[in-house]
Amino acid sequence: MKELPKPSEGELRILQVLWNRGPSTVRDVFERLGQTTGVGYTTILKLLQIMHEKGLVARDESARSHIYSARLSREEEQERSVENLLQTVFNGSKKQLVLQILADEKVSKKELTEIQSLISELVADSR
Amino acid sequence: MKELPKPSEGELRILQVLWNRGPSTVRDVFERLGQTTGVGYTTILKLLQIMHEKGLVARDESARSHIYSARLSREEEQERSVENLLQTVFNGSKKQLVLQILADEKVSKKELTEIQSLISELVADSR
DNA sequence: CTTGACTTACGAATGTCTTCGTAATATACT
DNA sequence: AGTATATTACGAAGACATTCGTAAGTCAAG
Numbered sequence: 001m002k003e004l005p006k007p008s009e010g011e012l013r014i015l016q017v018l019w020n021r022g023p024s025t026v027r028d029v030f031e032r033l034g035q036t037t038g039v040g041y042t043t044i045l046k047l048l049q050i051m052h053e054k055g056l057v058a059r060d061e062s063a064r065s066h067i068y069s070a071r072l073s074r075e076e077e078q079e080r081s082v083e084n085l086l087q088t089v090f091n092g093s094k095k096q097l098v099l100q101i102l103a104d105e106k107v108s109k110k111e112l113t114e115i116q117s118l119i120s121e122l123v124a125d126s127r
Numbered sequence: 128m129k130e131l132p133k134p135s136e137g138e139l140r141i142l143q144v145l146w147n148r149g150p151s152t153v154r155d156v157f158e159r160l161g162q163t164t165g166v167g168y169t170t171i172l173k174l175l176q177i178m179h180e181k182g183l184v185a186r187d188e189s190a191r192s193h194i195y196s197a198r199l200s201r202e203e204e205q206e207r208s209v210e211n212l213l214q215t216v217f218n219g220s221k222k223q224l225v226l227q228i229l230a231d232e233k234v235s236k237k238e239l240t241e242i243q244s245l246i247s248e249l250v251a252d253s254r
Numbered sequence: 255c256t257t258g259a260c261t262t263a264c265g266a267a268t269g270t271c272t273t274c275g276t277a278a279t280a281t282a283c284t
Numbered sequence: 285a286g287t288a289t290a291t292t293a294c295g296a297a298g299a300c301a302t303t304c305g306t307a308a309g310t311c312a313a314g
Binding site: 010 | 300301302303304305306310311
């Protein structure tokens with residue numbers, strides 16, 4: 001019933017907006033993206049149409065301005081892309097990947113301890 | 128002097144081989160990839176030539192069979208791609224990203240505790 | 255009802271990626 | 285040397301992504 005295609009880079013930018021804002025019109029997305037990326041209104045329209053064909057978004061046509069919503073959930077895309085990253089660049093090593101994320105001056109001690117307690121819960125669960 | 132372009136999907140597959148094997152000929156890469164991906168010899172040759180033009184790999188032409196080696200290091204690509212993933216799919220939340228990596232039955236308790244001690248070191252360092 | 259503003263639909267141009275066939279070149283073997 | 289084999293170089297086709305101009309349709313206000 002499913003197996004949605006991997007979104008392209010441009011499609012991902014749009015999905016991001018839909019994930020953050022919820023269901024949106026072309027204009028909504030344009031106002032969020034067009035200004036920052038310099039891309040035109042019809043470009044975003046076209047992309048959304050293509051994404052609709054692919055099944056990446058749903059379209060509500062009952063109003064004059066169609067309303068698009070993500071059919072690929074952020075969680076699904078997170079799973080897919082993490083798995084992909086792991087295999088293509090980290091040789092499957094989750095430890096290396098976590099290390100890369102956290103080995104960065106910009107990670108505050110607060111964040112670190114938060115993540116520590118998060119892992120503690122995971123350890124507790126996994127028995 | 129630098130700023131190498133983002134490697135494409137096919138280029139990444141090849142870089143992976145170079146990272147794992149070290150400097151390699153087209154045939155070396157082909158034997159690693161061709162069988163599993165079904166792609167032809169000249170395809171890999173062409174890709175490597177393009178990557179050379181882009182500066183992603185270095186080429187030693189002293190022998191008959193040229194020897195290619197990665198100029199984009201695995202570490203650089205790891206940084207780049209993690210940052211990208213973080214921004215495009217995780218809204219910049221490292222915590223969410225780490226959670227996604229570890230919230231998986233297939234992560235053993237051993238791995239978890241390894242990562243725990245890893246974080247402990249980081250916390251200790253960051254004062 | 256007509257005009258103006260907004261929206262969708264369509265088609266095309268452009269660029270990049272991937273793939274491979276074929277030709278040219280170098281090496282090795284007899 | 286002459287032939288077979290492996291390698292590189294070149295060019296082009298096909299797929300997909302991105303972009304936008306223009307046409308066609310819809311709605312509201314005068």
